[in-house]
Amino acid sequence: MDRIESLERLRNEEFDICIIGAGASGAGCALDAVLRGYKVALIDRKDFASETSSRSTKLIHGGVRYLEQAFKKLDFAQLKQVRHGLEERHIVLKNAPHLARPLALMTPVNSWFEGLYFKIGLQMYDAFAINDTLPKSKWLNKTEVLAKIPTLDRKKLHSGVLYYDGQLDDARYCLALVQSASEKGAAVANYLDVHGFGKNGDGKLNEVTVTDTQSSNQFSIRSKMIINCTGPFSDKIRQLANQQLTERIRPSKGVHLVLPAETLNSEYAMLIPKTSDGRVVFAIPFEGATMIGTTDTDVDDMSTEASLNEREKHYLADTLNPYLAQKIDISQLKAGFGGLRPLLSADPLQSTKNLVRDHEVEVDSVSGLVSLLGGKWTTYRLMAKDTIDQADAIFFQTNACTTDQHMLAGGEHYNTEFWKELVEKFDFDEDISKHLVKKYGSRAGLVGELTSAEPALKERLVAKYPYIKAEVVYTVRNEMVITPRDFLARRTRLEITDWQETLNCLPVVTDLMARELEWDAEQKGMQAASYEMEIRTFISNAG
Structure with missing residues (x-):
């Protein structure tokens, strides 16, 4: 994924569908839509999966509690939610075997x-x-x-x-959805903040006005349809499109x-x-x-x-x-x-x-905005299917949904014993090889190749974890990492498992990112200081 190339496309091309929000539901919609033949744009105001979709309990489940409440309260909505979750569970496991497991x-x-x-x-x-x-x-x-x-x-x-x-590793699973959509032709970009819409003569949305928060540049994305997949922030986008809409979330x-x-x-x-x-x-x-x-x-x-x-x-x-x-x-x-x-x-x-984790696809008759509201991680694919089915209806199309059979990026030709090849080929420690295969799947060898060209990249970021320097370089070049937090919180999961070691390896990560992204000393210092302040705030809040 090349952000510069994506920004160029977003500025200059017209899309069939522009999806706001690149969490699980938005990324799922992007993949479904592009597989049905639509020209798709996918944007997020922060990083991919930077909000709800990277902060789950990491479970793929129907919901044991929902089943209990369904029978205790004779609540058939809860029962339906359990059934949908369990129907989708095996698809989530099957489509990214490197990122999800029993x-x-x-x-x-x-x-x-x-x-x-x-x-x-x-x-x-x-x-x-x-x-x-x-x-x-x-x-x-x-x-x-x-x-x-x-x-x-x-x-x-x-x-x-x-x-x-x-x-599942929720953040990397979402990233695999984004990568898969990108590789099928979608234009995807993070750090684009939506602050307005353009409308045609009938009052229907036909442009999304955004600010690139990395450069402060503003531009508009032209699209025939806008889909709102911003999760807990959905009402903000809904009311930006039509002030008369009441809050739903x-x-x-x-x-x-x-x-x-x-x-x-x-x-x-x-x-x-x-x-x-x-x-x-x-x-x-x-x-x-x-x-x-x-x-x-x-x-x-x-x-x-x-x-x-x-x-x-x-x-x-x-x-x-x-x-x-x-x-x-x-x-x-x-x-x-x-x-x-x-x-x-x-x-x-x-x-x-007591609220059911169900979803709804809303179409605003005034602005034409389509909003995917509610839902949970396990049913992301079903939520996306329902949304793009609605898009099909609006476009007078009848396209089949094929996402239940689509292997996600890194899952192609996945082999659980692949880590042994990495040990032999790159002389990695066993824990490093297993980690790389679990995060990058069949593409783990691409990370290894970086260490062949530059052996210093084989070094661990911190002694007690299997993360290596090559991952920083690889994710900046291939996974649209823009900030140290993108890497440490979502491409790896060190932030959510060990605050102190996150701080310990932050200087190494920022040095490598500075080299790749051509930051000067001031930019590098600001990136490191900003993220360190965030981690120390989390530590302080926890008491």
Whole structure:
């Protein structure tokens, strides 16, 4: 992906569809639309997946909690959401095997009755997962549970119910969607902030006015249709197109706490079925750490980034502690992150935790703006399909959706043993080779080739992680990395797993980026200082 080339196209060409927002839903729409033959532009005011789509719990699932509520409340909307999620789960796993994989989750229980309750519930969950190859749930005895998660409190534990969902690297999965759309002909660019629209004589949108935040240059993108995929910020775009539209989105904040891997000391995740506010919480192994989340609180101010605070830190630790033999040492906090859910609600008084994560495609009859509202990561492809089906109807077209069969960038000819070839060819350590294959898939060798030409790029960014210097160079040249945070938060996931090591390797990353992007000393210093301030703010907020 070449940003300069994309900007040139966006300035000078007319598109059939311009999509605002390059998170999961926007990137999914771009890929679907370009595969149907449309000329597509995809833009975002920040980096790809920089908001909600990089801050999920990293699960591909139908939603165990939704299933429970569906039967308790006879809520068929919840049941439909579970069915859609489980139908899409196997497609998400299949289409990017390097970025998504099955994940075993344990639900520890304290009594025979609890075990029976969750076993029946999870058997029903299995039953909804048709055309699926994941193992079915099992009720395990105490000894079997402790063999899989040895840090649990054996005194309280009665047994556990094991079931399977999927796990993904959300930011890189979204990037793979963007790359795939780009390689099929879409013009894609990050850091383009929308601040207005042009309209034709009938009052329909036909231009998007943007500012390139990296250069401050303004220009307009001509397009026959505009699709709004900005998640929790959807109302801002809707009302920019038509001031008479009422708000539809109830943003909800969810945060995650990140602790050392030894907290669970397991490859198995945990579903914590009982919390003080009636939600479920997950404790999940991710990137060499244990991630605990998530919360659900109303958001009034979206002008500042959602982040972990001290109260939320203690709430999440206190939720997991009753299940552990050794209580969490909160001073071992490695990182934390927050995100906003784009929940749809007609009732401003309804609790966000009771809202269904469903989606809706809205067409504004006045401006012609198409908005994809609501939804969740697992169903991104279905959401995109519904949106581009609507675009087909507006354009009087009948094109087939083929995204269920489209292998994403890096997934082509993917081989789980490919890492061994990298060890042999480039003399990488085993952990580095495995990391590269999990992030770049069949394209990992392209990162390796950089080290052949420049052996110094083989060096690790920090000693305890498998990230290497070549990745900085590769992602700047091929994945439209513009800022150090693009690399450290989304191309790799170091920011959300280890704040201190992020700060430690920041000088190395900015040096390499400065070389690639031709920053002068002042620009390099500003980039490093700005990002360091952000990380230190997160640390301060967490207490």
